[in-house]
Amino acid sequence: MMKQQSAFLAWILRMPLIKRWALMHSIKSENVAEHSHQVAVIAHLLAVIRNTYFNGNINPDKVATTALYHEVSETKLQDINHVTKYHNPALTAEFKKLEALAEQECLATLPPKLQPLFDSLLIQNNVDPEYKQIVKAADLLSAYLKAKDELRFGNHEFDHVAERLSIMIQNFAKDMPEVEFFLETFAELCAVSVDELSHN
Secondary structure (H helix, E strand, C coil): CCCCCCCHHHHHCCHHHCECCCCCCCCCCCEHHHHHHHHHHHHHHHHHHHHHHCCCCCCHHHHHHHHHCCCCCHHHHCCCCHHHHHCCHHHHHHHHHHHHHHHHHHHHCCCCCCHHHHHHHHCHHHCCHHHHHHHHHHHHHHHHHHHHHHHHCCCHHHHHHHHHHHHHHHHHHCCCHHHHHHHHHHHHHHHCCHHHHHCC
């Protein structure tokens, strides 16, 4: 007797089709799969930095896995522009409800015995707050590096994006020294040419 097929992986594998920054002119396109991978790498680095330099005790592997799934709702909803999502509190509340429903739908596509194991990864309201904070910081850092990259190629559409994200990141850095450490250690070389990078 064949087991019932799960649509979970099929939805995840569609992430490369979901375009980010859809309402903005971008010189370099970016999709949700690429973004999720970058956030996972940055979140893992933040966790390792916290443990190594700032007396942290957090599991970097779990942080990275949490980050990989942090945009799972977008497999059903697409990417929603930040300004659109947050400029009006009533809209924000409705978008959050939609995201929660999409996360529940994604969870429900898994075999029943796997669902409890994925609940705290897929359902953002159930993610451990400490892990969620690191993933959010990584999310902002990824977007900030993207904005700086666009500015490097003369795309001034990202001027205000970079400014807004810089303020948000500095607010995180007040309670998370690993964020400042990350910026001082990794950010600058993310904006150089491959020739310059080869000399470092």
